[in-house]
Amino acid sequence: MSKVLEGIRVLDFGRYIAGPFCGALLADMGADVIRVDRVGGSEDRFVMPVTEHGDGAVFLQANRNKRSITLELGSDEGRRVVRRLVESADIVIANMPAPTLTNLGLDYESLKAIKSDIILVAPSAFGDSALLRDKIGFDGVGQAMSGGVYLSGYPDQPMKSMVPVVDFATAIACALGAVAALYERNRSGEGQKVESSLLQTALNFSSGYLIEEQLLKLDRQASGNRSQSYGPSDIFKASDGWIIVQVIGPSMFKRWAKIMGRPELLDDPRFADDELRGQNGSLLSELMAEWCNKRSRNQALQELATAKIPAGPVYSPAEVHADQAIANSGAFVWLQHPQHVEAPYVAAPLNLSRTPLEITRHAPLVGEHTEEILSEFGFDAEEIKDLRHNNVV
Template sequence: MAPHSDPLLPLDGVTVVTLEQAVAVPLASRQLADLGARVIKVERPDGGDFARAYDHAVEGTGAHFVWLNRGKESLAVDLKSVEGRDLVLSLIRRSDVFLQNLAPGAAARLGFGSDELRANHPELVTVDLSGYGSGGPFEQRKAYDMLIQAESGLISITGTPDAAVKTGIPTADIASGMYCAQAVLAALLRRFRTGEGASIEVSMLEATVEWMGHSLYTQMYTGEQPQRMGVSHVSIAPYDAYPTADGQILIGVQSDGGWNALTDVLDIPELRTDPRFDTNIHRVENRSACDAVVAEQTRRFTTADLDAKLAAAGIPAAQIKELRDVAAHPQLAARDRWRTVGTEHAQVKALLPPATFSDSAATMGDVPALGQHTAALLTELGVDDETVSRLRSAGVVLCH
């Protein structure tokens, strides 16, 4: 199918068809779109991706949907109809990648199972993303982000000693979406060498358990559940939020050299050789005392003044930014990281993808209205105007 992107972009000429909803696969496919792939998002005519209706926070469009769906084409088609399914199958036959995160087994029942698709299209790359993966006792269970955070152990180590909490962002969705995009890129690289596609499975649970990292290994090899530490760190001290004259500041000292530098800034050089604090192991053992002496000194400074002094000394520190401050962050502004994209209601700000190519800029396409590209895609498939009109009247397709 015809590419729509700058020829310098890495995925120029790659076409992706998605049966996606919510966060995980939409995040993966948006990353591919940012890299130049043509992404065709198949949606239900009666409302489309349900993330469209989470809220109307961004000038009338849902915040999740704006974040995750720029640069895509929306095809609104009823997959319960034979004609609707045939249209999507025609698109997939012309495409390079097919992604889906419908309920377990739903894609296969509709005729979009990976084995079935690749039997006639062996060079196709398919990804089935689900909560728990195929097989096993949890295969058919509901798998929202919060539930996966709970099952993966993430909630058990997040929060304070008094209260476990989920993360403030959909970590399980993001983790699995990142692995989905990474796997697609690897599969395409192999296909360019061998001509063979791939059938890929991504589990939200497995992606999030992988992100548990050192905490999981600590438990497996010591038998001890890592404590919930708030903004502190189970293995490092001082590492926490400390009071200032007008607020608080985060300080994270990760080495004994950093501790020595901190004692200079706080004018407590005698504590360098204090046997309670002279090594990180000793500081962790005496965390309460260490935090107390640091806090006694940090409250002598304003937040801005202490932040500047710590930065000048090379000590890791940060002010706790509200989101309004993040949107106006001077580092993002200095690096010119904001762009403008269109939605069906207004022009809105969008952040450039984190990975910057020196020789090409990311595609920052518009966020599609439901069914915005249906008519054009049907024409591209060779469907005549009379048939398009009939399909529209029958409710098989929605044309914006």
């Protein structure tokens, strides 16, 4: 079965998540994605180690379906190899600061001089504007500067998301941009630069609150897990665990009041619409908390499901793996790693019915495919031997 991006070659110089996970999604669609590692392994490989040689959990997820070549980019010989690679590539992914891209010859103008229709995907922390482009940042910084962290947690303790949502969302945006650039190239014959930033992604997440604040000047403050725009919407403790409940809209609120045995709430002016229910949400959360405390997690969820009220368990990572419904949904693809580890790769967040995305190859070992790749790009055995002797690969 042919894949959407079959025949497309991608050079992935990405590090950590925003660049590499973009490459992983392109690989899931059938592109030949070559991860360019530092000799000995790049720094992002070893975060949250889970294998015998220290490969990290996030590295596995963000680099599945790829091949790996090691390359010393700072050397003249290394740059010569890069030029050879670029000549046969369609897309280059590089999430590095702009000066670093230029120093390594991975900026768009340098790449375009090698191959006129090349597409550069260049996610960054803050984009290319003059006042922000030299700042350094990770996922949490983007979250914090977007207003989202301020509104999470409590007034005396803001909280970011522990999972790197901004990194992964930026990668998804970059994958969309890469596919769009390929589509446009079919018409124009020209490449272009695809840009996205952690800050811009995070600002999109916070956009509703940012628009509201600019127009209404509400100066909202954090309220834990409780929504300020509708209710009850909060996280509640049952007798044996936690659940989340989200009641939005008048019909749902009527059903909620019925299972609470509190029909009088429907005529209470404090709860006349979503906005008022949000403003007075602490009262609704108290009622919901009392109801949940008298029930097990499963019992509460079953009653809420019968009333067609959105609710779900607050799972630990171990509980996610124990949920058979999630396992049966195809959420995980189990692959054997060369270091005798069977790892659960999480399937892509989208799929196509006729040309499905697939995870078929484990995240590569450091330089696992160096000779194979160099041979494909026209390097003969003697040249490869010299590159190894000079520690270029």
